[in-house]
Amino acid sequence: MTREEIEKNRIAWAESDRKRDAGLEEPKDVTILRNLAYAEDGLTEHQLDVYYPSGAEGKNLPVLINVHGGGWFYGDKELYRFYGMRLAQFGFVVINCNYRLAPEYPYPAAIEDVCRVVKWTLEHRREYTQNGHWFMVGDSAGAQLVSQYCILASNAAYRKQLQFDTYDQIPDGVALNCGIYDMTDHVIASKEPYLQSLSGKQLELFESQLDYLNQDFPPAYLMASVNDGLRSMTTPMRKKLEEVQVPMVFAEYGNGTPSDNHVFHLNLYSENGKRCNAAEMAFFQSLMQS
Template structure:
């Protein structure tokens, strides 16, 4: 297929920006890596994942599944290796996965792959940990995918209307970073993911928040005051409040304009490291409850 010029240009520009952000970083020596593991048997490169685990930490750490962002059309697990290794250092076995991207694969490819990743992770976690607690985290489009997964996993009525591979296991908690949650708000941001999606399926995606219920896991929801997508956090915050789901809402970046969208991926950022530690503490706190 012909990839739109705007997407090609964005992929190149964002890759350069991410490389600059991570310049000088190296993989920490105290984290072991298990790389290029297939979570589906079709041979697609997009159906692979990496696992990061702190060395000498035993086999009792909770599992944390990371879903990368990138507007549903950009990104891969390798771009998140430093961030995921950093989260591993904060006390998790971290699954860092790829999934099929738009427009080569439009909706529901990405969310179907998230369901597959969760299934694989839970079926194989004993290879990495004996801890039964598990969490999910995502940023931007990845936050939308995490929230959508939790809604469909917690709502049989929603799953019954979907015609793709789903899964019904809910995490103990989630970290939702700089996300988009109401898919009907802004087609400029969501159009690539839903390109050529049949109207009935697109409508279900746009209605996903209507199916959210109080089974949704406890959440750490964050954004940056410098993020143009900040208004997209409001629907999730309102829904959590209405349903009585425990959550923490945090805004970062005051006085630091460079800490904007997905600033937490920048391991040189003080706000980024502070946010990551706060989220780790929040998730670890759920284990103790």
């Protein structure tokens, strides 16, 4: 993918996202803390927002880290603010983060930033809640990043081979939406700018990351749309979770609604999206009770 193609996609996708969110307003019952730095380098890519139900300061709310999608080269927390605020209304302290994007910052910048976000969140969560439970959600490339984070956090043998700063705290559960997980064929065929810097042992580790997924991977809500061209990419993750006996809910949405395709759950007007988001939040709440 050339730089010109990247910029065209960024413009087109941003326009599509603006149309999707047209008419939405920030809810009055959610407290919003903007542009908090999770690294001390002054980069806007290293900022995050915190959302939680107004009046809930210090209450017993679980924490939810959202990692946005966008092919590792597009997206930011602003485009996910309505989605993140909606999740906060379910009774969560939501962390909505930026991370460094390709081609300006190729691998491992994005996954290294996810590790930083998790570390910052766990160090600062007592400022917002006394609840010890925390979860992660990601879509598309964000789902890949969340899954890779959980693999490296739960497998020391994998983690120690990676040539970037990692973190070893495992969330209580994850929601993985419309993602890519078996990277072997994708890397070979890919023109993704995020992946083009990979070579040697680090390329091998990236491609084979599912091989390192073990039974310490957190319980997962794995979602796909029947209308999504990436639907089949969910299968390797589902099979691996079943193989190692990680507790999992697998759900597909979109039958009879062709417009509900890739990452449809971000569309807060979509009935399938509403059902999916509610189901994922209920999944997290059930894990706190088990």
